[in-house]
Amino acid sequence: MRTRFPPSPTGMLHVGGLRTALYNFLLAKQTGGTFILRIEDTDQERSVEGAVENIVKTLRWAGLEPDEGLTGFSTNGNPIEQGDKGPYIQSKRLKLYREYAQKLLQSGHAYSAFDTKEELDRMREEEQRAGNPAPKYDLSVRMRMRNSLTMDGKEVQKKIAASDPYVIRLKVPESRTFIANDEIRGKVEFKSSTVDDTVLLKSDGFPTYHLANVVDDHLMEVDLVLRGEEWLPSLPKHLLLYEAFGWNPPKFAHVPLLLNKGGGKLSKRQGDASASDFIEKGYLPEAMINFLALLGWNPGGTEEIFSLKELIKSFSLERVQKGGAVFDTEKLDWLQGQWMRKIPLEEFAESIRPVVAKQYPAAADDAEFTKKAALIQERVTFFHEAPQMLSYFYEPPTSDTALIANKKQNVTPDLLPTILKFLIDSLSSIPREEWREEVISNVLKSSNIGLFATGSRDTIDLSTCLNKGQYLWPLRAILTGLSYSPGAFEVAEVLGKEETLKRLKKALKTLA
C-alpha cells in the first residue's frame, strides 16, 4: 500500500501531525508498501523558514523515514527527493496543476472567475444581511458574480488575454448526494447544496489544497488518504474532482483530532504542541511514538508498551477511535519511564555520559561510568537528570548535619559520632578486594551486633544495637550529600573503599 504524509511547512511539526504520519507509516510498512513525504507549500504567505527541515528532522527522530518523496537534504541544504513520481514539493509542480485546471475548464467541471476581493466581500455582506451568516460561492450566488458562466465568452477571452487576475473554481453540480465510505467511520453523506464552488487555482497561479492534493495523490498512486478529521467536510469536493478527472478515488480514512486540555483542536497556532518541544525536553522517540499510537488506537489486548516494530505488526484501522482524544501527557511521562528502563545498560550509560561530562568533565573518560549509570537508570525520567544524580561521584559533598541527622531515622546529632566511628571501624576491616555491596552489608550488620552486644549472639539485647536506618541514613547522606539517592551499599561499592572512608572520616572531623 502506498500512503503519504503531506504537511504544509507553516511551522514546526506538531504532535497531531506526527501521529497522522505515524499511522500512515504503519499502514505502509505492514503491507510492505511505500510511505511518501510530500511537501504542500502552495500557500506562499504562510510558509515558514526552516519548517521543511523541521519536518524531515522530526520524522527521522521518530523513526518514520519516508521511502519516497522528500527524504533529506544534501550537505549544501538542497532537498533530496527519491522516487519517480516527483517532484514531491508542490511549488515545483505548478505547471502540472495549471494543466489539470485547464482540463477541468475544458470539460466544463470548472470555470474561471474574475471577482475581486472587494466584490466577494460585498457579496458576503449582502448575503449576511439577507440572513445567510456563512455565505458560499455557490449555485445561489454564482449567477450574479463575474465569471465565465455569466459573462460573454469573448469578454472572458479578452480579460484573460489582458492578464486580468482570475481564479478557477470548481463547478459543483446541483442536488447531488455524495456517499463515501470512510475506513474509520463507515458511510458518510454530503449534499452538494452544502458544498461551495471552491477555488482550485488561485490568481497567483498556485493551486489550493483541493486541486493539488487530488492531482498529486492520483499521480503518485496513493492508495489510502489518511488525514485529520478536519478534512472530512471537504471530502465531497475531492470526490467530485476525482470524478471530473475520470479517476478512481483512493480510500479515505479521517482520523479523530487531538484535543488540548480545554477540549479544542490541538494546533500549532496555540499552545506548545510542537514535536520539537518534546524532543528538547528529552522525551524518547520510543515513548512518544508509543504514546501517540495509543491516542486514538487501541491494540485490543492489555499490553500497552509497543515499539515501532510491534506497532507495524498490530496496527489496524478497525481499532482506531472515532472520537477525538485529549492530548494529556501524564501517560506519556509514564511511558517515558518505561522506555528509559528498557534501554540496555551500556547504551544508557553512553547516552548520559556526554550529558554528565558537560557538567563533570571527568565523566568523559571514566572507566567506571557504566557502574555509576546502573545506579540511576531506574530513577531517571530524562537524561538531563543524570548529572545531578551522579554529582557526588565527581564532587565530594559537604557534610551537612541537618541532612545527616535524620529525625525520622532516629539519628540525633549526639549519636552521630558514635555512628560514624562504628561505620569507619567496621568498613575499615573489609579487605579492599572484598569491597562489594553484599560484603559491606553483611559486615555492617554483624559488627553492629558485635559492637553493642556482650555475651553470646543468642542472648544479646538487640535493642542496644543501631537500627539499620540509624547507620545507613548517615552513611548514604555523607557519601552523597543528597536527601535521596541510590542506596548506601551500592554507592559505597562504586565509590570504593578508600573514598568511602575518606568521606566518613572527614565528616567525623567536621561534626566533632
Added chain:
RNA sequence: GCCGCCAUCGUCUAGUGGUUAGGACACGAGGUUCUCAUCCUCGUAACGGGGGUUCGAUUCCCCCUGGCGGUACCA
C-alpha cells in the same frame, strides 16, 4: 446560523441485548526498602438526557443536549 463528525471513570480506552461494566495513566491506602525511585497488593472513579424496540437496554433506532470540526484566492 448552516453542514458534518462524535459521545463509557479526571485522561487514554475495552466491552456486551442479560457483565460485580474490564484494563492503563493519574490519584488514595498499604507492603518491600536506609532515602528516593522501582516493584507488589488493595481502593476511589464512568455508560449525558428523553423517548421508543424488547421479557430485558450502556449496547439497536429516533429526538434532544453537549463537544469538536468545517463554513477563505489557509492547509
